[in-house]
Amino acid sequence: MKKKLVSVLLAATMITWVLAGCGSQADSTQSSDTEATQQTQAPATTEATAEAETTEAAEATASDEPITLRMAWWGSQDRHDKTIAAIELYESLHPNVTFEYEYYSFDDYFTKLKTLVASDEVWDVFQLGGNFPMYLDKIYPLDEFIDSGVVDVSKISEANLKTTRETDGTQLGLTNGINTYGIAYDPAMFEEAGAELPTENWTWEDYQKAADTITEKLGIFGSSTFLTSDFIAGCSTYIGQQGSLGQYSFFNLDLTGMGFDDPQMLTPFIQMRADMIKKGSYPDAGASAEVTNIENDFLVTGEAAMTWVAVNQFPTIYNVCAEQGRELALAPLPKVAASGNSGALIQSSQMLCVSQDSEHKEAAAAFISWFENDVDCNNILQAERGIPANEDVRAALAASATKGQQIMYDYVDSVSKNPTPKEYNVLSPDGQDQVQDNYLNYIQQVVSGEITASEAAEKTYADAQAIFN
Template sequence: MKFFSLENPIWKFIGNLADFFLLSCLWYLCCLPVVTAGAATTALYYVTLKMARGQEGQLIPAFFHSFKQNLKQATALWVGYLAVGILLVLDLVICLQTSSVFAGAMFFTSVVLLACWALFITMLFPLVARCDNTIGALFKMGIAIYPLDDYIASGVVDVSGIGDANLKTTQDTEGHQLGISNGLNSYGIAYDPDMFAEAGVAEPTDTWTWDDYANAANTIHEKLGIYGCSSMLTSEFIAGCSVYVAQYGDVGQYSFFNLDLTGMGFDDPQMLTPYIQMRADSIKNEVYPDAGASAEITNIENDFLVTGEAAMAWVAANQFPTMYNVCQDQGRTLKLATLPRITSDGPSGAVIQSSQMLCVSQDSQQKEEAAKFISWFENDPDCNNILQGERGIPVNATVRETLSANATEGQQIMYDFMDKVSKFKMPDKVNVLSPDGQDEVVDNYRNYIQQVVDGQITAEEAAQKTYDDAAALFTK
């Protein structure tokens, strides 16, 4: 092995030392406000765990991704935990200043508790760094949820206006009704038709392909000097893995994870390669934002499509009305297209899923009253008129029609879009759950794309690494 090769163990060791030094500096700086020490420590563990697996990718973006993602949770834990530690220390001080048998016993107890406090904190933030608060994790906590089956059978929960397909979005694998969806959602591509016209690009159709998408984005960038498409952020994984894999073969033939969440839903990692290569090429050519530019997007209101710096953006349907309203105030009009497909006559890969659900706790002392509330909340038009589909399309047909009749332009586009997607051929069973650890796979996937951009690995290698990372979730 050549001495100056990056694979030389000496240079790897020096590189790791430099990474640890940089991490230490980041941790120290982020701990300066004191209250953010929990989030900083969580981010430190998050990156070092990735480094231990050889999956560090871009160190600084990974650190601040974890810091931002866990800021609220880790800060709350840290402040509460710090308060307990301060109380224990004060107790020790008081015991040392008091001469009595009781004080001696309390001193010993406080020492033991403080030791436990110190030991537990070494596990607390690594746990936060590895924990996934996904919808899937909540579904797996089904043991804490009291199914609504009996209340539906007795009529306490009225589901007469809710279709079977909508009910299935909140059922477990055995068909038990864990809750009622508070809104249905799907993904689409929001776009500015005037920008398409100015660039001389045809608007998307319901059967447009990823090639059409890439060609449109490239042309718009060349003609207008803006991004063809705004950053998909964490949805990059949904587009390139969940949706893209489901667009191969026949409807329902493939999925990224299998329905039982016991393994992968496809066998060939190279099914991921075309999307990865397309995305890497678009970043290289500045048709799509790189990691630095993507970090500037903090909410839907400052998405590059909204600011006029991009012609398209990936959105969840319930996000579209907000985006539409902001652009409307600027004198612009947006439209919402269905997702591109691998082939124009192939599966759409789209699914209708629940954004959230209302359910009853096993520990509730008023289960029937809770069930009555759910029935009212989901079926009463006046109640839903307040929310205006903010959490997605209402599952009750009557409520949906009532809101649609008084919808704003952006909301009406959302309703029409969901009606269109619901008519697409979809699998009989769709797994919308997430296995524990998926967040790490998502982060690695985005890092691998950046490594392809930088020429460190090929798209084929990125596809294999992504597949291996995902498959490893089921062998831990």
């Protein structure tokens, strides 16, 4: 069967939210259904029975029956090229399997996905980020394939498996990579402007001061746009950075209400963002719309000195800037207080899932297992979606890491050592997308003088609280 390649659509943002409380990281970006997919658990088996099931599953997967799998993802051109090469390797190893693949920018991907959801034609293998809860009824869990041995999780830690599990323990997919957020920046631009370089404990005040200084001295944006992740920074991360560790979160752990009581906790961030837009040190809505993916971010084009990134994106922009003769660095997220909480958590970048609509669920699951566990495959992918969850794959890639990749590995290792709340929830309730859209509009209204930052905070809180009414 002839492979069909659907042309790339690069009209919108790439960044995804996959991190706690978001958004993703998000797109990015997340919302959730209140109805979780129910998984029928396989009965306990004897060791001999389990071995027989594993053999039977392997034989079924290795069948000569022609299979066509439909797959789709979003991302940068770098991701597209790497993923296609990995698919071609899999097809060479499994001649009976042919892929029909599609790839998009972030917004276009979810526009297409929603259309397929409505017609019950979701791709056999599809990529989801932190917004996976709204697609729970289209995800076919992997539990039965893990039990049968089709999906191998022997080299993936329990902690990494939990990043793509439902709260009831159902394994929804396998993470494409563990990830977190950071600030990518150009040290030479900071030094040219006389701005203080980011430190391990810099604050949002330090961030704003540096951005304003860069704009005054160099005539460029001090900071590029956070795109849809502005909600993550302003709501999820900013709220989580306040109080004692784990005291506050934007939504509560049970997703039954808010995780904080005072809307005015949001005011300083909204005011900072509006002030920066008015000063020209941060892009307004019109300029932000020009950034359609991380590869044309203002930091990459030389029109900004720093930008917020999901760190799996860092090696890509590091390489692009290196070709320009520029060397980027990666700093931790600014904090509310220098001695306070970082607000950064290690979680899943995205995951690959099997579709409930698929006619070849086992073959789709087998591919996902290979995609996450095979060293040759991951030598092609080069951790572009995040640091691999499989320990053998991580070791193989680290041994031949590029400069940008090594910075990413070191950064994630550093963040993983930060104190983290005993309990936290990576999910968000259905309806958050609209809350996020409204929040970004409120910031623009503060800029134009229609409302105050305090009023924007009250409105954002009320919108979010209304989800539960």
